[in-house]
Amino acid sequence: MPVSKPKAAVSRKTTEAIKPKRVVRKKKKNGLSTKWKVALAGLLLVLLSPLYYGYILNGFVATWRWVRDWGQDPNYRTYKSFNIKIPKKYAIHGIDVSYYQGKINWSKVKLMKEDEVSIRFAFIKATEGVLLVDPYFQRNWREAPKVGIVCGAYHFFRPKRDGKTQAKFFLQVVDIEKGDLPPVVDIESLDGISPLKMRTELMDFLNYVELKTKVRPIIYTGLTFYKDYLEDHFDGYPLWIAHYYQPKLNLDKSKWNFWQHSDKARINGIGHIVDFNAFNGDSLAFEKMKIDKL
Template identity: 60%
Template sequence: MPPPVKKTTIKAKTPVKRKPAAKNKKAAGIPVQWKIAGAGLLLILLSPFYYGYILRSASATWRWILDIGQDTNYRTYKSFNIRIPSGYTVHGIDVSSYQGKINWQKVKAMNEDGVHISFAFIKATEGVLSMDPYFQRNWREAPKAGIICGAYHFFLPQKSGVWQARFFLQTVKVEKGDLPMVVDVERLYGTTPAKMREQLLSFIKHITSKTGVKPIIYTNLSFYADYLQGYFDDYPLWIAHYYQPQLRVGSNTNWQFWQNSDKARINGINMKVDFNVFKGDSTEFSRLLIP
């Protein structure tokens, strides 16, 4: 049996009182981070790039203010869900199978502050074999609703222009009061610009010889400027240029139609639609129609 353990009494220590921190009467210095930030800001302010940025921003803002002042009527039409440029009285749309089955009576009845659909360009064919599956229905039903129509062909420059024109004419039967036929050319598809223009000219000449009416050339602004300008000035143009108060082309450009939006909402159509304006008034529009 082990001997009894001797108990040792431990005396509790008197708690040591903490002395309050001495007050620093000296003002605190500026943190290092602030000094670095201040130096960086000073370098920016002294930089010529900073002033160049300020001047460019101010210039852009001023141009925006001037544009708004000049185009006070370039406003949003709620029912169409787009901004429509001012100064035009004849408006229309263009459609293809993408828009599906269209209720043309509802399209015709739509009106906001005098803006309504007067005409429609309808896709008919593409290349030498493809016909739009909704063309025949649209070509039949739109005129019944009182909408003036024109048919368009999507042009493939790697295919024969004459063959494409023949296919287009076999599919579309134009009548008095229709809009001229349209050729839609937007891409080179691997061909050279010269080859594209050669086939396009063959297409145009064949259509003109068979109908007696020059077709309208549809394209976008950049494609026109890069590949068509100066080559087809005798033909009426339909140019795509979106979300702008003005179509920015030369005053001598022979444009008749301007596709100014691709996001219009039209009653009777479930998908977004391209929206267009005609350059002239209703009298000039009538003169453009097939006699």
């Protein structure tokens, strides 16, 4: 019988070389990572916290108060015919005009009325600086009183110009009569000079007008300009303040007489938007504002 040959020895290295490698598969992680779990837990704690709901409630209350005080304040409502909101706590209303409004039909202005609001007075631009006369002044000054509107004339003041010279110019143009509102000086800017210089020239204007007419003039200005440059310097002068689109003028009521609360009113008989004003007082106080002697 043939003798079988012994099998050749196979090295361990060779054996390992021919064994297929085992593939290790990474297990897919189910759910969220620890980082996201911590974030969600924190969010849940916030949402369930009484402080969070207190914050939301405070925000809701603040929004409701804003709507109540500004959007739906019963003392500051929209008048459709005038196309603006008007404070309701004032009984006497008026406008101020210049060449900007063009030719005005004052009869239509006088007849316009919505509820208790009508035009009782008008301030009319007369002059500016030392040379400019408003081209519509004489017509407005003549026609508005004919329909029963009480009028006052105003001068647009230029601080760089001599105050007394401006006052003389203003009085040369305006014929002030008994029953008119006091003359007005409109001061709105420094025009590049110091506040002290502006106040000096303004005082010269006021003194000269009062000397010649025996009437203390009204000062017109914006609320910010008044607080920055005029407050505590012209006490005793009637004050007309511009402060727009607010249910209340942010100034002590004892300090002002007229409030220009809008510059966007629509008035019958006028082809352009107009400034709208309220008088701080009743009919008796308004009568006392008028010039009773010259």
